[in-house]
Amino acid sequence: MKYRHFKQFLEQLGKNKFFTFLNLFGISIPLMIIMLMILQIDLSIHPSGPEENNDQMLFVNATRIKSSSGGYARGKVHLDIIEKYFKHQVPEETMAFSTVSSATRFETNSVMDIPLRYTNSAFWQVFNFHFLEGRSYTRENVKQGDQVIVISRKIRQQVFDNKKAVGKTLQLNGHTCRVIGVVEDVSSLGRNTYAQVWMPYTLRSNPPFNPRGMGSATGDYTLTFKTTEDWDFQDVREHVATVGSKLNNIMGEDREFIFGGPSKAAEIYFRGYRDPESYSGLLSSYLGVAGKILIILLLPALNLVSLNLTRIQEKSHEIAIRKAFGATRQNLVVRVMLENSVLTLIGGIIGLFMAYGVAIAFKSYIFSSYYVETPAQAIVQMNYSVFFVLILVSLTFSVLSGLIPSMRISRLQPAYVLKGGAL
Amino acid sequence: MIQLENISKVYQTKNIETLALDNINLEIQSGEFLSVMGPSGCGKSTLLNVMGLLDNPTKGQLILDGIAIDGYTDKALAHMRNQKLGFIFQNFHLISSLNVRDNVELPLLYRKISAPERKRRTEEILEQVGLKHRSRHFPSELSGGQCQRVAVARAIVGQPEILLADEPTGNLDSKMGEDIMILLKSLNRDLGTTIVMVTHDRALASETQRIIHLFDGRQVN
Numbered sequence: 230m231k232y233r234h235f236k237q238f239l240e241q242l243g244k245n246k247f248f249t250f251l252n253l254f255g256i257s258i259p260l261m262i263i264m265l266m267i268l269q270i271d272l273s274i275h276p277s278g279p280e281e282n283n284d285q286m287l288f289v290n291a292t293r294i295k296s297s298s299g300g301y302a303r304g305k306v307h308l309d310i311i312e313k314y315f316k317h318q319v320p321e322e323t324m325a326f327s328t329v330s331s332a333t334r335f336e337t338n339s340v341m342d343i344p345l346r347y348t349n350s351a352f353w354q355v356f357n358f359h360f361l362e363g364r365s366y367t368r369e370n371v372k373q374g375d376q377v378i379v380i381s382r383k384i385r386q387q388v389f390d391n392k393k394a395v396g397k398t399l400q401l402n403g404h405t406c407r408v409i410g411v412v413e414d415v416s417s418l419g420r421n422t423y424a425q426v427w428m429p430y431t432l433r434s435n436p437p438f439n440p441r442g443m444g445s446a447t448g449d450y451t452l453t454f455k456t457t458e459d460w461d462f463q464d465v466r467e468h469v470a471t472v473g474s475k476l477n478n479i480m481g482e483d484r485e486f487i488f489g490g491p492s493k494a495a496e497i498y499f500r501g502y503r504d505p506e507s508y509s510g511l512l513s514s515y516l517g518v519a520g521k522i523l524i525i526l527l528l529p530a531l532n533l534v535s536l537n538l539t540r541i542q543e544k545s546h547e548i549a550i551r552k553a554f555g556a557t558r559q560n561l562v563v564r565v566m567l568e569n570s571v572l573t574l575i576g577g578i579i580g581l582f583m584a585y586g587v588a589i590a591f592k593s594y595i596f597s598s599y600y601v602e603t604p605a606q607a608i609v610q611m612n613y614s615v616f617f618v619l620i621l622v623s624l625t626f627s628v629l630s631g632l633i634p635s636m637r638i639s640r641l642q643p644a645y646v647l648k649g650g651a652l
Numbered sequence: 653m654i655q656l657e658n659i660s661k662v663y664q665t666k667n668i669e670t671l672a673l674d675n676i677n678l679e680i681q682s683g684e685f686l687s688v689m690g691p692s693g694c695g696k697s698t699l700l701n702v703m704g705l706l707d708n709p710t711k712g713q714l715i716l717d718g719i720a721i722d723g724y725t726d727k728a729l730a731h732m733r734n735q736k737l738g739f740i741f742q743n744f745h746l747i748s749s750l751n752v753r754d755n756v757e758l759p760l761l762y763r764k765i766s767a768p769e770r771k772r773r774t775e776e777i778l779e780q781v782g783l784k785h786r787s788r789h790f791p792s793e794l795s796g797g798q799c800q801r802v803a804v805a806r807a808i809v810g811q812p813e814i815l816l817a818d819e820p821t822g823n824l825d826s827k828m829g830e831d832i833m834i835l836l837k838s839l840n841r842d843l844g845t846t847i848v849m850v851t852h853d854r855a856l857a858s859e860t861q862r863i864i865h866l867f868d869g870r871q872v873n
């Protein structure tokens with residue numbers, strides 16, 4: 230587009246404010262929604278912080294027991310299953326397990342509910358926490374049931390006034406816990422790591438495992454396997470399957486035992502709390518997301534088509550005059566398409582900035598009560614190809630929607646259009 | 653220069669068929685200044701549109717510069733309109749979103765002419781029609797007479813060989829009409845521009861070399 234044409238076009242947009250407004254926001258709002266949607270999924274599947282390497286991990290976060298009479302129980306993994314079938318069978322440093330809970334802390338005039346996570350010691354090897362002070366608890370600490378905790382920066386700030394916390398104690402759930410480490414705050418999107426306080430799982434009492442008791446055969450622990458060269462995805466899957474069939478045998482004839490997983494982080498995100506069996510896989514999840522995006526994209530597409538049609542009617546006068554003075558059909562069609570593209574690009578860029586603005590302003594709402602420290606940074610880091618693909622799709626729509634009417638108009642005899650004839 | 657052979661034009665609307673031009677035969681020589689007269693609705697504009705390649709005749713053949721135009725591609729037609737023809741519409745037909753300067757410059761945009769040269773020529777023509785001080789104005793900010801002069805400027809900025817003027821003085825007072833007439837006559841005399849002008853004004857018509865009378869789509873004498 231020649232600079233001159235560009236300037237004239239911007240002037241025209243400025244004059245026709247209502248049209249410009251409709252057209253720009255018809256493009257930018259749907260694009261913004263899609264970008265936020267993808268951002269939310271992206272942050273959940275690839276959280277920053279301790280879980281950033283989760284593409285090397287597999288998770289077992291569900292077990293399900295079905296009885297032949299139709300009853301069933303579902304939950305997470307029972308601690309006894311972990312102790313008996315996993316702890317000594319898989320490479321020790323590669324398997325983390327933890328369960329979330331909350332700790333109540335009484336202060337002089339308030340009660341504080343603190344998100345708490347009971348973990349094993351390998352938890353600290355599997356996930357990459359950033360320690361601000363001290364260290365994590367060791368295998369020995371866990372084995373002996375030492376009352377030691379790791380706390381987050383936020384807790385250090387709230388309880389210890391941001392001063393050095395290691396060595397200090399904290400009353401939690403009836404234990405006098407000694408702080409041995411302080412870590413950087415963790416995003417609540419990190420569903421396998423998030424907490425404010427972490428402590429050895431041995432400080433928690435568990436109901437005994439009972440294969441006949443339906444509910445007491447499931448538990449509340451999530452297992453994370455970090456794969457290595459010697460212990461790869463296949464090995465994990467085989468081991469989990471073997472344990473699964475062993476348990477199935479223990480359950481007896483009338484009971485069926487099913488592990489949910491091992492699954493990748495993305496599978497767990499999309500599956501949510503649904504039964505492992507009823508989940509039809511990542512591909513269909515991604516297709517589902519793509520379908521939603523297409524439906525949302527339909528809005529700018531229809532908007533562009535209708536606005537182009539009305540605009541072409543308006544522009545037909547101009548087109549006929551240009552034709553009368555020597556514009557070829559190609560000149561005219563290219564002109565309309567360039568104008569549409571500029572409009573779409575401007576709309577798209579506005580949409581991107583709106584996504585930033587909204588993500589920052591409404592982070593706690595958009596990310597469904599999750600705590601995201603730096604959504605703006607997350608957007609910056611978000612795959613820019615998403616933005617480019619969206620812009621490309623919108624451009625295609627806008628070019629096509631301008632193409633057909635402008636081709637039709639430019640084919641007409643100028644005299645016909647100037648006398649008031651149109652499409 | 654312009655040859656019309658058995659040209660007819662039928663407008664077909666839902667129920668009505670209008671024979672706007674009925675078997676017109678006409679030959680216009682290069683450098684001729686000719687006026688077309690006739691009552692309203694007799695087909696004058698239609699005749700001019702056909703000659704200006706703005707409308708298709710229903711029947712017959714138009715020959716411009718010795719070449720029959722019915723076999724022309726879109727590109728060739730555009731080239732012809734751009735290089736050979738200049739058109740002054742009965743009701744101006746300026747582009748409302750462009751200012752005076754950009755409206756006048758229009759025919760030059762479709763030629764290979766540098767921007768400074770286009771600017772120079774545009775300003776020269778605007779000076780000639782007395783609108784230089786209005787070059788940044790938009791058509792909506794001009795009077796009818798001023799719009800007419802912009803339309804004239806646009807038609808002649810590219811120095812076309814053929815100028816087709818559909819009532820170019822219709823919206824002007826007699827003084828300004830006379831000014832436009834002087835301008836057209838000087839174009840015809842100095843540059844040898846072939847001019848076909850539709851007019852109701854007998855006095856103006858009598859200043860041209862030949863007068864054609866139309867009645868109900870037919871040429872009468």
Ligand SMILES: Nc1ncnc2c1ncn2[C@@H]1O[C@H](COP(=O)(O)OP(=O)(O)O)[C@@H](O)[C@H]1O
Nearest residue numbers: 648663670672691692693694695696697698699
């Ligand atoms: N687009 C059109 N559709 C139908 N009839 C038309 C159209 N344009 C012109 N006519 C008719 O053709 C006749 C000639 O019109 P026109 O050439 O504009 O006349 P003039 O310019 O001499 O006043 C008129 O009867 C007019 O009503």
Ligand SMILES: [Mg+2]
Nearest residue numbers: 696697698742
């Ligand atoms: Mg007329």
